[in-house]
Amino acid sequence: MKNKRRGLQTVELQNPPKIIASSTTVGPKEGMGPLSEYFDTILEDDKNGKETFEQAESSIMYSTIKDSIRKANLSETDINYLFAGDLLNQLTSTNFVARELDIPFFGLYGACSTMAESLGLASLIMDGGFAKYVVASTSSHFSAAERQFRFPLEYGSQRPETAQWTVTGAGAMVLANEGNFPKITHVTTGVVKDYGIKDAGNMGAAMAPAAVDTICRNFKDLGRGPEDYDIIATGDLGKFGKQLTQRLMMEYGYDMSKCYIDCGEIIYDNEKQKTNSGGSGCGCSAVIACGYLYKKLMAGEIKRVFLVSTGALMSNTSSLQGESIPGIAHGVVIEYDKEGVM
Amino acid sequence: MKNKRRGLQTVELQNPPKIIASSTTVGPKEGMGPLSEYFDTILEDDKNGKETFEQAESSIMYSTIKDSIRKANLSETDINYLFAGDLLNQLTSTNFVARELDIPFFGLYGACSTMAESLGLASLIMDGGFAKYVVASTSSHFSAAERQFRFPLEYGSQRPETAQWTVTGAGAMVLANEGNFPKITHVTTGVVKDYGIKDAGNMGAAMAPAAVDTICRNFKDLGRGPEDYDIIATGDLGKFGKQLTQRLMMEYGYDMSKCYIDCGEIIYDNEKQKTNSGGSGCGCSAVIACGYLYKKLMAGEIKRVFLVSTGALMSNTSSLQGESIPGIAHGVVIEYDKEGVM
Known part of the structure; x- marks a missing residue:
């Protein structure tokens, strides 16, 4: 932890961006967990009516982003930038979301750190005065991640005590310069x-x-x-x-x-x-x-x-x-x- | 091309960041091409002495970034942020470069658009006043990309007229607030x-x-x-x-x-x-x-x-x-x- 580096690693924002809207979607398993009351949309079907897990993940991120923009009383064309990413190879889920949105898009990969990566970059861009509204979003899907990173689900492999369960869900926040919000x-x-x-x-x-x-x-x-x-x-x-x-x-x-x-x-x-x-x-x-x-x-x-x-x-x-x-x-x-x- | 969106999509930078150093490394094939005189380092061996193509790609990006920092007369600890990405699943090459560098790191994925994505974001962060020095970098490697996206090299598959050849190479730029540079x-x-x-x-x-x-x-x-x-x-x-x-x-x-x-x-x-x-x-x-x-x-x-x-x-x-x-x-x-x- 010795500090031999260029000043501070933490930026204090001069005009802290306000999170004027926030939205979440989770899968059925997450909806049965202890925090279900805090999620906006709980899916009954983790494929969300789609043919593949990847399409399901895209559809969840897409609807979550749209919902956050709607909650902010804005439309897609008000948003200056979308900062988003996911776990899949080449950001498969996110790219197909960005395709459906007419918003300038920065694709990010930080594995499970992506929510704070996108919020951090979005905040710097807001504080720098480059945008009025920015959306930060990420998603993951248990079945898409499991078969990509580990084993086909059909194997039913044993999971060690330290193993974790990939969350099926997406979150999105809309940042703005004004308003009494977090x-x-x-x-x-x-x-x-x-x-x-x-x-x-x-x-x-x-x-x-x-x-x-x-x-x-x-x-x-x-x-x-x-x-x-x-x-x-x-x-x-x-x-x-x-x-x-x-x-x-x-x-x-x-x-x-x-x-x-x-x-x-x-x-x-x-x-x-x-x-x-x-x-x-x-x-x-x-x-x-x-x-x-x-x-x-x-x-x-x-x-x-x-x-x-x-x-x-x-x-x-x-x-x-x-x-x-x-x-x-x-x-x-x-x-x-x-x-x-x- | 109708403009119904939030003002301009192009940001004009108030304090345009200067590219005070730039560095490139390419593979043997690129070194035999018509632009070889413009590249700083031309590898004789596209594995760069490493065991795997992925490690080779990491080593190329790493040495290119280090070289750009050296040319700028700076050291690693002077750099506020590294913006970088590559083509491989989960940014394999870039993450193992970032591991070797003591620099706060934003991982990006924009496929082959990543050089301008990283330069663009880096420029906004510089112009916003959040950094003194930033490095933007990307890489790709023919053999690592080919086997990931298309076929094992050993297949020797036919390539259509419209096919392209993944460049083995890395580029890095150091951005600063001062200096008479591009x-x-x-x-x-x-x-x-x-x-x-x-x-x-x-x-x-x-x-x-x-x-x-x-x-x-x-x-x-x-x-x-x-x-x-x-x-x-x-x-x-x-x-x-x-x-x-x-x-x-x-x-x-x-x-x-x-x-x-x-x-x-x-x-x-x-x-x-x-x-x-x-x-x-x-x-x-x-x-x-x-x-x-x-x-x-x-x-x-x-x-x-x-x-x-x-x-x-x-x-x-x-x-x-x-x-x-x-x-x-x-x-x-x-x-x-x-x-x-x-």
Whole structure:
């Protein structure tokens, strides 16, 4: 954690963009989890009436984005930029969404860190004065991801205790310059960390060092600690990755026990739903951020959140070639004081 | 081309970032092409001493980025952000480069449009005042791409006349706020276009409508025409895609014959080198922009270039599922007046 680099890694936004609308869609399994009340649309059929899982994922992201724009009382042509990405090879889901939208599009890949990557970049672009409205979105789909990264579903392979379950879902946020809404105040962009974990069934451990790096960096840059946040939410480390992160943070002198949640750990009832270590996928921190966290901020239940989406940057090819799994964690701080000006 | 959208799609930068250094690496085949004098490093072995094509691609991008930073008289820790991506599933090459660099990293996927996507985003971030130095980079590798997107090399499959050859190469640019260097004055971000082409052996045709859209948009936003540019360079449409683009532009009333080149068409001697319609891949417009165009600007031979990198946004999965190929084209205007202030 020595700082020999170019000043601060955390940008403090001068005109924090406001999240004027947020929308989420989740699959049936996510809808049966403990947070179902926070999601806008719960699918009855995880193929959403489409022929393939990939088309289903596209259709979910598309309808979620459209819904967020509708909630913001805007139309597609008001949006200056779309920042979006997903887990599939060549961003298959996202590209076919962007095809249906008449919006200038930046495709991003940060694995499961993509929600915070897109929010971070979108916020910088807004604060730089380059846009009036921007949409940030990501998605994932259990069946599309599973057959791409692991095994055909039909194999019914055994899953280790540390394995995670890719969330079927999409989240989208609309950012604007004006309005009394939760605002993005800081962006802490991640650096890739790789401590040599090679087990794609234990991604939480692969991503934990990146999460720790980004959280510590945010604390140091801003002179803050865990007590300054109502919630610090890592992307999708799962139960085991969260424990590891909490232990590593203790080694750096930070006790996160009072404010720390992991999006992957809380999205399912892991015992009952047999999701082992918890949820994962771009959609995981997306639906928790756009659903659970956004609604809690709007309700005034929490005032300041540090969202740290975490990504495991491996591919099938790199895993087969014996490479370890690089991790990255992008962070954004979201604040809202329902009652007054912060 | 009707304009019902949010004002202009082209951003005019207030403090145009300067490209203070540029570096390129190409494979042996590209080194035997007509533009070899413009490339900094020409490999003798396209595996660059590595065990796999993917590792070779990573090593090329890594050394190219390091070289660009060295040329700028900077060190890694001076760089605020790295914007980079490649063609491989989950950005395999780029992620393993980012792992070796202690630089906050935004992973991008725009297929072969990635060089202009990364330059565009990097420029907006620079102009927004969020960074002192930024690196934009992309790469591709013939053998890694061929086996991922088409067939195992060992098949020796026949290639249609319209097929293109993925460039083995990487390009990197370092952007700064100060200095008398070529500068990025405008960013025209692309919208996805899909006219129903399904033939992955004819990507030029799939991408041409996106190129036409972005070029027309730039012209309309800035009140410009082909005569205002010394060179308009599309990414990698190849010979046939270029012809189609030129014909479509004529239909919109623009005669591009005097200033129009395509990076894919010029990188090889297509007849002698049996590259059919020309080069492709993220590395194609990267090495032409970072090598050929940058050096011509620096030498004062040209003063204003519009780089329009083009990407075919299909995946193997989407092709097998019968989907057509969405295209995107991102554009940046680069200017340099060696003699005076423009």
